[in-house]
Amino acid sequence: MSVRVRRVYEPPEPDDGVRxxxxxxxxxxxAKDMARVDEWPKGLTPSTELRRWYHLDERPYEELRGRYEAELAAPEAAELLNHVRELAAKGQVTLLTAAREPATSHAEVLARLLDD
Structure with missing residues (x-):
């Protein structure tokens, strides 16, 4: 399984696989055509409440991780997580985020879960 995280603002690379x-x-x-996004599973993304909470006063990443993993246990999110896991089993998957620090973002939480 091959999953990586990149900023969506970086130019697409040939080895990105499914973006x-x-x-x-x-x-x-x-622009949507410049992003070259293959899939956008909104049900897999952090809730608006969680996103706002995390960006308020620079909350701890470890707490974000726990809260986001709890959200991902919901049926719709778990189904979408399995779908992305299946894509990764077939080849490269690149998770795209606009976060300034992808290493301490929800995208990194997803990448770790997909690699397990």
Missing amino acids: VLVDRLWPRGL
């Missing part, structure tokens, strides 16, 4: 946007909101200032 999956994992943000609930479309990235500011980015």
Whole structure:
């Protein structure tokens, strides 16, 4: 299984495989044709409440991880997570996020869950 995280603002690379946007909101200032997004499973993204909570006063990443994993246990999110896991079993999957620090974002939580 091969999953990686990249910023959606970076130019697409030939080895990206299936490009999956994992943000609930479309990235500011980015034209859809330039992003080359293959899938955008909004039910897999953090809830609006969680997203706002995390960006308020720079909350701890570990707490984000726990809260987001709890959201991913919901039936719709779990089904979408399995779908992306199946894509990764077939080849490269690149999770795309607009987060400034992808290593401490929800996209990294997803990547870890997919690699398990």
